Amino acid sequence: MMRVLFICHGNICRSPMAEYMFRDLVERAGRGGEFHIASAATSTEELGSPVYPPARRELARHGISCAGHAAHRMSLAEYEAYDLIICMDNANLRNLRRMTGGDPAGKISLALDHCGRPGEEISDPWYTGDFAATWDDLAEALPAILAELTE
Numbered sequence: 497m498m499r500v501l502f503i504c505h506g507n508i509c510r511s512p513m514a515e516y517m518f519r520d521l522v523e524r525a526g527r528g529g530e531f532h533i534a535s536a537a538t539s540t541e542e543l544g545s546p547v548y549p550p551a552r553r554e555l556a557r558h559g560i561s562c563a564g565h566a567a568h569r570m571s572l573a574e575y576e577a578y579d580l581i582i583c584m585d586n587a588n589l590r591n592l593r594r595m596t597g598g599d600p601a602g603k604i605s606l607a608l609d610h611c612g613r614p615g616e617e618i619s620d621p622w623y624t625g626d627f628a629a630t631w632d633d634l635a636e637a638l639p640a641i642l643a644e645l646t647e
Contacts (some may be wrong), residue, residue: 498645499532501578502607503588507537507567508548509621510584510630514607516562517556517631518638527646534578536570538591543567553615572596575603582607582641585617608633611640 500518504511515535523529537543547555547562555562557575575581575596581604583589589606594601608616619626 497532498580499578499642500534500645501570501574501581502533502584503538503570503581503592503639504535504537504584505537505539505620506542506545506590506622506642507535507569508542508545509551509627510618510634511535511537512547512562512565512567512636513551513555513627513630514582514584514634516560516565519635520560520640521638521642522549525642525646527642530646534574534598535565536568536574538570538588538595540569543569549624550625551621554631555631558631567580570595573646575601578603580641580645585620586615607641609639610644613637 502511502514512535515533519533522528545567547565552562583592583606592604607618621627621630
């Protein structure tokens with residue numbers, strides 16, 4: 497089973513959107529049983545919080561539920577357990593590399609690296625308010641990630 501973890505700052509906007517969108521994508525591809533998909537934060541600011549309401553509404557607009565989500569911070573054990581860890585921006589990437597001792601297993605990447613946009617970030621809609629743009633970026637990156645993992 498391929499284990500994929502999505503990371504953002506608080507685990508209430510971008511990373512849970514990626515988690516639930518990717519779950520939906522793999523289920524629609526008939527590959528749900530091949531994946532364990534989750535998300536986490538690099539900070540402790542939102543521990544236990546549900547998906548931020550505008551992010552939840554954007555997912556719901558596309559028929560995707562995120563019920564039951566509770567934000568948590570990634571642990572070193574999760575670094576060991578996951579095959580691919582995908583960050584939304586460079587600050588997440590730096591924080592995660594610091595938390596994991598420099599990514600010794602080479603598991604960490606940026607989401608948009610996977611779709612021909614190396615080094616580009618998915619903007620934080622907490623600040624921009626543009627949850628549709630986050631959806632669009634993820635809708636571009638996630639199919640490319642799935643294709644890489646199932647080739």
